[in-house]
Amino acid sequence: MTAPATTVTPPTATTALLAASGLHKTYGSTAALAGADLSVRAGEVVAVMGPSGSGKSTLLHCLAGIVPPDSGTVHYRQQEMSSMSDAERSALRRRDFGFVFQFGQLVPELTCTENVALPLRLAGAKRRAAEERATHWLERLEVEDVRHHRPGQISGGQGQRVAIARALVGDPSVIFADEPTGALDSLNGERVMDLLTDSAKESRTAVVLVTHEARVAAYSDREIVVRDGSARDMAALA
Amino acid sequence: MSISHTLLGLLEAGPRHGYDLKRAFDERFGHDRQLHYGQVYSTMSRLLKNGLVEVDGVEAGGGPERKRYAITDAGVTDVQTWLTTPEKPEPYLQSTLYTKVVLAMLTGRDAGELLDTQRAEHLRLMRDLTRRKKGGDLADQLICDHALFHLEADLRWLETAGSRLEKLAKEVLA
Numbered sequence: 001m002t003a004p005a006t007t008v009t010p011p012t013a014t015t016a017l018l019a020a021s022g023l024h025k026t027y028g029s030t031a032a033l034a035g036a037d038l039s040v041r042a043g044e045v046v047a048v049m050g051p052s053g054s055g056k057s058t059l060l061h062c063l064a065g066i067v068p069p070d071s072g073t074v075h076y077r078q079q080e081m082s083s084m085s086d087a088e089r090s091a092l093r094r095r096d097f098g099f100v101f102q103f104g105q106l107v108p109e110l111t112c113t114e115n116v117a118l119p120l121r122l123a124g125a126k127r128r129a130a131e132e133r134a135t136h137w138l139e140r141l142e143v144e145d146v147r148h149h150r151p152g153q154i155s156g157g158q159g160q161r162v163a164i165a166r167a168l169v170g171d172p173s174v175i176f177a178d179e180p181t182g183a184l185d186s187l188n189g190e191r192v193m194d195l196l197t198d199s200a201k202e203s204r205t206a207v208v209l210v211t212h213e214a215r216v217a218a219y220s221d222r223e224i225v226v227r228d229g230s231a232r233d234m235a236a237l238a
Numbered sequence: 239m240s241i242s243h244t245l246l247g248l249l250e251a252g253p254r255h256g257y258d259l260k261r262a263f264d265e266r267f268g269h270d271r272q273l274h275y276g277q278v279y280s281t282m283s284r285l286l287k288n289g290l291v292e293v294d295g296v297e298a299g300g301g302p303e304r305k306r307y308a309i310t311d312a313g314v315t316d317v318q319t320w321l322t323t324p325e326k327p328e329p330y331l332q333s334t335l336y337t338k339v340v341l342a343m344l345t346g347r348d349a350g351e352l353l354d355t356q357r358a359e360h361l362r363l364m365r366d367l368t369r370r371k372k373g374g375d376l377a378d379q380l381i382c383d384h385a386l387f388h389l390e391a392d393l394r395w396l397e398t399a400g401s402r403l404e405k406l407a408k409e410v411l412a
Contacts, residue, residue: 051397051401194372213390214360214361214364214389214390214393214394215364215368215386215387215390217361217364218361218364218365218367218368218386219365219368220365223358223361225354225357232354234354234357234358234361235358
């Protein structure tokens with residue numbers, strides 16, 4: 001089976017929305033990152049692949065400002081993240097970033113609508129406006145029928161769609177997704193990836209997608225492979 | 239894919255002219271590669287010789303005579319056997335890649351780079367198939383799924399091979 005070749009080159013320093021350079025991070029005597037570079041442009045889906053323990057989740061945490069690197073820099077919209085205060089970084093994460101994890105991310109006591117509305121409520125939105133917006137995203141992710149359910153009452157696939165709705169509700173510039181289909185079967189995983197990447201493209205939201213599954217990475221525009229703490233942009237080889 | 243079995247299977251639904259057979263094949267199975275007329279006629283003459291099809295009628299027209307083919311009982315049995323026998327899982331790429339990796343090592347080239355380049359190529363094809371699947375009908379989706387799962391298996395092999403390069407190099411260069 002043949003297919004047309006597609007090559008997407010990495011962004012330059014000036015066109016990147018998010019750019020990491022020379023990241024080092026050590027936990028005890030283990031070097032999780034050893035000089036990793038990565039850049040992402042607006043609206044782009046970038047897969048971060050690599051074997052277990054290669055440092056891909058650490059890279060995601062550094063990019064999202066959750067964990068500070070020991071050395072190296074992360075620039076978001078040309079601004080160095082280490083120059084921000086903790087409060088500024090937290091505000092940035094709430095305002096500009098969305099997160100999707102493998103599981104266990106929804107608040108069990110809240111309904112799906114309340115879960116999706118939560119980031120807007122934390123940002124000061126009125127309840128009714130926040131829930132209207134949440135309902136819109138639940139519809140977009142095709143899970144409006146479980147809006148009154150609590151996370152314990154819905155399937156894993158529905159839970160991931162609700163989590164994606166919550167990640168997108170605040171209109172973020174970047175979504176960080178760490179193994180978002182890791183707990184799902186093939187068809188559910190595929191549907192989640194279709195909805196995540198379609199919604200992100202429509203909203204010009206970039207996605208940094210950590211995955212060890214090639215079929216999930218195939219939804220990306222470009223892939224980075226992390227090995228032994230170093231990140232290699234595979235577009236350079238294509 | 240066995241072209242002769244596919245054409246026989248199409249004939250089982252009813253007799254057809256060579257041209258109709260080609261058109262039916264291309265419509266249903268020719269997504270990636272359409273049949274040449276020559277392939278249809280050479281396959282038909284082989285099937286005729288083997289008694290799996292027969293000439294059901296000949297039409298004389300302005301041009302050359304048009305033969306209409308029908309499947310024989312032996313042909314139906316052949317299709318049945320083909321459809322009910324599982325395909326042998328063919329190891330098709332790894333032997334070539336293994337040869338290339340070993341040759342790279344023997345000639346002092348970077349075998350890891352070779353595997354990475356192959357990996358990028360695999361993922362590029364997977365990306366194109368994923369895109370094609372999104373815009374396609376159910377038949378497209380199933381065909382692409384099959385290719386994607388196979389490419390994924392190859393990729394896992396490439397990754398495992400990559401993590402065993404050091405060990406392999408010791409053996410190859412010993």
